[in-house]
Amino acid sequence: MCRYVISEDFFREQNVSCAISAQKIYNVVAKIKKNRMQGRNTVEEVLCLSAQRDYIVFYRNTEDSNILSDIVIAHPTSIAMIRTWPYVLIMDTTYKTNKYNMPLLEVIGMTPTGKNFIVAIAFMRNEQATTYR
DSSP states (O other): OOOOOOOHHHHHHTTOOSOOOHHHHHHHHHHHHHHHHTTOOHHHHHHHHHHHTTOEEEEEEOSSSSOEEEEEEEOHHHHHHHHHOOSOEEEEEEOSOSTTOOOEEEEEEEOTTSOEEEEEEEEOSOOSGGGGO
């Protein structure tokens, strides 16, 4: 998939004499994304794209309702790498920096040559010990 970044500066440099603003660009990009999602919400889109790209996805719903509480996403290559080099595992969370106010957990592995690789990412409902099980 190609991704192009076009800004107001690009149009100014090209001496394009049309009235364009950053907001108009953002609106067009949002419309393209919405059309691509085909009516799915954000979570459904993540699950759909993960399945299309052969990612391994685990998720849990809350016990009393059908609301997503935790989701873990990993690529099969990452799983194979952690099985090969399971000796160093680093886990770090960024606290409530997304629109759902869910902590994002990153699980990082390390090869014998000191190279890092992402094992998995997870959105969790909280950072209590029971959530990590």
